[in-house]
Each structure stands twice: as C-alpha cells, then as structure tokens.
Amino acid sequence: MTSVSASGQGAEYAATASEAYQAALRVIETVEPRVAEATRKELADQRDSLKLIASENYASPAVLLTMGTWFSDKYAEGTVGHRFYAACQNVDTVEALAAEHARELFGAPYAYAQPHSGIDANLVAYWAILATMVEAPGLAEMGAKHINDLSEADWEKLRAKLGNQRLLGMSLDTGGHLTHGFRPNISGKMFHQRQYGTDPTTGFIDYDAVAASAREFKPLVLVAGYSAYPRRVNFAKMREIADEVGATLMVDMAHFAGLVAGKVFTGDEDPVPHAHVVTTTTHKSLRGPRGGLVLATEEFAPAVDKGCPMVLGGPLSHVMAAKAVALAEARQPEFRTYAQAVADNAQALADGFVKRDAGLVTGGTDNHLVLLDVTSFGLTGRQAESALLDSGIVTNRNAIPADPNGAWYTSGIRFGSPALTTRGFGADEFDRVAELVVEVLSNTQPAAGPNGPSKAKYTIADGVADRVHAAASELLEANPLYPGLTL
Template sequence: MTLTTATAAANGADYAATASQAYQAALSVIEQVEPRIAEATRQELADQRSSLKLIASENYASPAVLLTMGSWFSDKYAEGTVGHRFYAACQNVDTVEAIAAEHARELFGAEYAYVQPHSGIDANLVAFWAILANRVELPELAEVGVKGINDLSEEQWESLRHKFGHQRALGMSLDAGGHLTHGFRPNISGKMFHQRSYGTDPTTQLIDYDQVRAAAREFKPLVLIAGYSAYPRRVNFAKMREIADEVGATFMVDMAHFAGLVAGKVFTGEEDPVPYAHIVTSTTHKSLRGPRGGLVLATKEYADSVDRGCPMVLGGPMAHVMAAKAVALAEARTTGFQTYAQQVADNAKALAEGFTRRGATLVTGGTDNHLVLLDVSGYGLTGRQAESALLDAGIVSNRNAVPSDPNGAWYTSGVRLGTPALTTRGFGADEFDRVAELAVDVLSGTTPATASNGKPGKARYVLADGLADRTKAACAELLADFPLYPGLQL
C-alpha cells in the first residue's frame, strides 16, 4: 500500500483531490510574487515523478506533512521549552511541540523526546553537548559548589572549557559506513572531540564487536557512538551498551537512517537502540518519511541537559516544522506504517539479490536493512563515474566509500542505493529486481574516459550509444504503474 493510498483510505476518497486543490491554490499565490519559484516547484515534482529515486536518505512525505509546514507557525519565535519561553504568545507553539514530543515518546518507547533540532547534525550537536554537560559540566559545578556556569570564576571557567575540549569519542569509521558527524575532523564534531574509529572485519565487512571492545578498552572514550549512513546490516545494540558500560562511556546511537525501521517494528529486541542507548538521535525524514528535521530521545538522567539545546546549540525552534514532525510521527504510529517499514526491508533484500544474481559485488554480500552498497570497481568505474552514469539514465543514487576505499571519500569505489522512497510509491520485490537489472545494464555499458591531458580520469565516463535513452524509457514504463501523489495535478 502506497503512502498516498494509505492516507486516502484513512481520510476519505477525496483526499488526493483536496490536496490537489490546496497545492494549486498555494502555487497560484506564489506565482503572483515570484513565478520562477512556482515553476521550479512544479518542475521538481515532475522530475521526482520521472526518476527512480534510490538515494537511501530521501523519501516522499505525505501531502499532510508537506502542507503542515506552510503555515503561520513559521512566523513565531519560541526560544526555550514548553511552558518556559523567552517570547510571549507561544501557547500554540507549546501545544505543537508537546504533541510532537508525545508522539515521539510513544512511537519509540523513549523516556524523553526533544523535537526542536533543525537537522541531523543539530540533533547530534545537542546530544554531544548534553553528554558533556551531564558528564563534565555538572560534576565540575558540584565540585566547586556553584549552581551554574555563570557563577564560575574565570579560572574555573577556563578549567572547565579545557575539560570540554579534551574528551574522547569512539565511532564507526567513514569507509566502514559511519557518518561525518560522528567525530571526524572536517565536521564540527571532530573539532569537539579527540576521535578514534572502529571499522569492520576485513573479510566479512561486518562489525567485529570484539574489536570494538578492544578499541574502547584502549581508548577509554567518554562517548561510544553507534549508527551509520552506509552500513547495510543491523547492529546489536545490547552488545554495544555492554562495551560502553565496561569502559564507563555514555552510549549514543544515531539512527537517522533506520529510524523508520525502528518505528515500524522491523528492528526489535537487541536491534532496537532505544532500550539500550543513553541518547538516541535521528532525522525525521529518510525512512521515517517526515519533514526534514532532527530528533533527540534520551533517558531521564539526560533530559535536563538535552532540554538546554536552545540556547546551548540551537536558535529559535521552527514551529512549522515541529508541527509537520507531529503529523509524520502520528502517521508512523499506524499499522500501515509498520507494513510499509517491513516492505522497505523486504525490498532491500530483493534489490540485493537482484544485483548478486547478475554478478555485482555488494559490501557485506547483501543487506538486512534499507540499503545496499554496491562496489563498482569490478566495472572499472569509480563511484563518481557510476553515480553520474546512472543519473544520465534516470536512476538517482549517490556515490559512497567502501571499506578501505582506494579512491577516497570524493571519488569513492561504491554507490549506495536505498529502498524507502520507491517503496513509498508502491514498488515490491519484482520491481526492485528490475531496478537491479537496469542498474547493472547501465554500469556494464559505461566505460571510463581519459582526461584532456590523456591521463585516466576518475570522473569522466562514456555510456554505450543509446543506453541512457533506453534505460530512461524502461524507467518510465516501470514508474507508470506507481504514480507519485496520484491525483495531484499542478
């Protein structure tokens, strides 16, 4: 069942027609002020309707979620928390934030939820600083007998700042599937922490928990981070919590990519991070299928520190996006969403099997979450060449590093493909097998090209004659049976 079909069933047969009228009216208003923006908006929908969207971090939000963001809540400043704002007349923002947090707590079984972060990196920054406040700042204040950091002397404050800047974090390496925001130097998190990484087993490319334990014992991090953006397997969070407890680390999980699989009860037991982590961060889009934004879940002991996200890290919360988060989280609490989440995982397996059957090489040999990571070096291509060739043929993916990648993080040797978006459109196993067939045809029909200086180029490539047009036609035929936002006419 597609997202739009499911929503229509819940809200009446005229749902699509009502949404269509709403968007036509909105674009008509926009057109009177800046027609180019209205046209770009129409074109974006046309482009999304006509391409195979396989970017693992993208999805299609419901019309209800999208329409919720276009309201006068956008005009409100509301620094602070529910019932404790630094601006007047925030009673309706309080209502919105409280509802969104309630849905998040109930959906994930969390003790506390914070729905203000604007993005995934903001959610991670809130979590990192909450951990520092809870583990470093509060003990320091208790030691000197003052109530807050403003009461510290300059000398005491310098000592505390030094402690903030010399803490350790241990997270998954980028080439193993980790994320830039988990302590890597180009990101602000890498400037906050002294960071080390754990990787995967060179043979299986799976997490080796004994290796993680050994790294934690040797490094003794303040924060042990789990979570990924390009690891195609599930994680045993119970084992990770054992390791964190053994070395006295706070256990943090970034579930931005797989939050929808947690919400949809595909990941349960030791594969559900919420019962085991002190703090869990997430985005609200990706597999959760909501608006672009962030989310923090925490145990009660970290709640007060997380609540200081504004002004600690964040500026004014975006009330219109929090409202959309509330709508998306309400959608995620339905049985229909659980069916969708299971289909996302089933479709990823079908996609992986389709690639393997056609001789492609997958990192870890397959998947049991929502994504596959394809090693394209066997086609003689870099990830950048493969990404661009697929895009020319109507298949939207993104290049990604593979373990021990010889091409680095820019050109890479891999391509990451995810199933959440096309599952929202109604694709099943047969359609994803066809997707694998089309992708393999494109990659097999692409050859590297030399640069103007005659040297091999890591970005240049040539597609076989007619291959792009043939594949686009095949994509259009495949997509025709699964329209995006059916009935929505602009």
C-alpha cells in the same frame, strides 16, 4: 504490490491536496513565478526518476502542507511552557504533540523535537552528554553549586575538561557519518576522537574489536549507528561495551528510524532501550519533514532541553508541527506494513545484484540500504552515479571500506529502498531495478580527460541510457507518485 504510500489515502484526499497545491502555486506566482515553475518541475522530475537515494523519501501531502503555515512566523526560544517570547501557546501545543508522538512511537522516556536537522540533533546530544557527565561533576570539584559561581580560573579548568573528552565512533569509510568523529567535522574537533571500523574480510562490525578499542581509548561517548552500513547493529552489545568502560552510549538512527518505528528492528536491534541518548532525522525512512529529534533517558533530559540556546537558534515551529503530523502517521498500523516492505525490498534489490554478479559490501543487506562496489565495472562512484542519472536512476556515490578513490570520487554507490517502497514498488520491481542498474554500468566506460585518465568522465554505449530510462518510466507509471494529485 499495492501502494503503502502515506499519500495514497483515496481520491477525495488527492483531490483536496490538488486544490491546496494549485491555490498555493497561484499565490506564489503573483510574487515570483519562477519559484512556482521550479516547484512544479521538481514534482515532475521526482515523478519521472527512480529515486534510490537511501536518505530521501516522499512525505505525505499532509506533512508537506503543514510546513506552509504561519507557524513559520513565530519565534519560540525556550521549551514548552517556558518561552522567551510571548504568545507561544500554539507552538507549545504542536511541540508537545511532536514530543508525545515520538515518545509513544519509540517507547522513549523523553523526546526533544526542536533540532533543525540530524547534525543539529547530534550536536545537541553531544553537548548534553558533556554537560551532564562533565560539567556537573566539574562544578562539584570546584566547590560551586551553580555555573555562575565559577571564577575565570575555574572556567579555564572547566573548558579544558569539556574540550578534552574522548569519542569513539564508526569510521566514515566503513559506514559511519561525518558527525561520528570525522576529523574535518565539528564532532572531530570538539572531541579527542578515535574511530572503529569493520572486519576487513566480512565487512561486518567486529564487536570484540570495538570492545578492545574502547578499553584502550576509554571514551566518554561511544557512538553507534550508520549512514552506509548495510547490516543491523546489536545495540545490546554496544551498551555492554559502553558500560564496561564507563562510556555514554549514543545512537544515531537517522537512517533506520523508520525500521525502528515500524518494529522491523526489535530487541537487541532496537537502540532505544539500550542507549542513553538516541538521535534521528525525521525525513529518510520516517517519511516526515526535514528535521531532527533527540530521545533520551531522564538523566540527560534537562541538558537536552537546553538545546536552544546551547546549540540551536529559534525552533522552526512550522517544521515541528509537520513532525507531529508525520509521527502521527507513523503510529498507524499501515506504517508497520511499509517498514517491513522497506526491508523486504532492500533484500530483493541486493539479491538482484548478487545474481547478476555485482559485488556488494558485506555481500548483501538486512536493513534498508545496499552498497554496491563499482570497481568490478571498472568505474569510480562518480562515474557510476552520473551514468545512472543519465539513465533516469537517481543514486549517490559513497565510499566503501579502504576506498582507493577517497570520499569525493569514491568506489561505491549507495542504494536505498524507502522512497520507491513509498511509491508501491515490490520485490519484482526492485529486481528489475537491479537489472537496469547493471545494464547501465556494464555499458559504461571511463573516458580520458584533457590531462589523461579521469575519475569523473565516462561514456555510455549508444542507446543504453534512453532504453533504460524508458524501462524506468514504465515502472514509475505503474506506481505513480502522489496518485491523483494534479498541479
């Protein structure tokens, strides 16, 4: 298929980007040549591997170059027009642009562009919900108009209120994220938490079961969204559940934000019209810089605006500038073509696995990711991930529902279509990728460690890794990364 890459904007664009990177690397070499060499090698490695990690993508040269500017030198705590440092007028411009593009792209009343990552965005969201839903009523109950009016005894009461709230989120092994209430994560410590799962037979979310759990648990926050659930979510139903029990609906769309932006997910599957607060990363399927966003209704906007200093340190002004560029790219008609191709290609990959009798969690996909159960190959996720890497295929191991191998070794491999779609891969190429994956895993065997059976060690049949790597290279050469860009 023709490349839909944001980097594929023609020979003049590529030549200009090449000049910029060549000059930048020459400057870096004068100080630390090993960093320049590692940078060149990273591009070479990415060009020579099938990147199938669902949370990774390729940002355009325009986005990448935006991060390497003197905006990096600025401190800008506060918000647009209300900074705690002087001379932030240019930071105000780029932050306002990033927020404007985010509001327009997603149809959100309010957008906050300062979070450094998806986890930071979730922490900002959680504390904003606590401050809005608990702190303000708590002040009224204590007869105070402002938080500074509280006595130490009142503070103790308020801390108890803030610290004993309930959160209901999707469990990690059924596709949720660490920040959705997983006990070892800060989200599982700051809330009294409970988790919902999926139907043990189908692997799909059981909305009736979620509703029953919410009625019993009565959470302040109901979290929807996922990092390894290969299906769409009905956010209208999740909002109905939240409203019934008086919960705030927060949606983490970090993984599928590109499908929302590209209008692949609309109606009940678009979280923005239904959630009180929506968080996302700006990389992954959005194809921007590493960072986060918070979208919210007007009710929560004042508290979200206090993300710095409530949770965040100084905003990364150079990254906010890059967010503005990436979001501007995502508002172009070409991005909708890309987003639809991401979903179509994930379907082609899933179909390729199914017809080769490889077991998939939920039996398929209707978003951007595919979760392969590797137990049918007699492997752990750790063994499968390593064998694929030896063969030029970059993936990540991932837990599956009720995973017998736990979160470290796992029993699954998660695949995503965003990055290779950016390179121009289409359905035929993704079917070929499925064929190569199955070839590697079918020819990989567990190996014993020094103390008996190992969940990490493995052997690949002679010649398989080299043969698959060569086949992968053919696919990659036909779909070059940053075509025309030379270092």
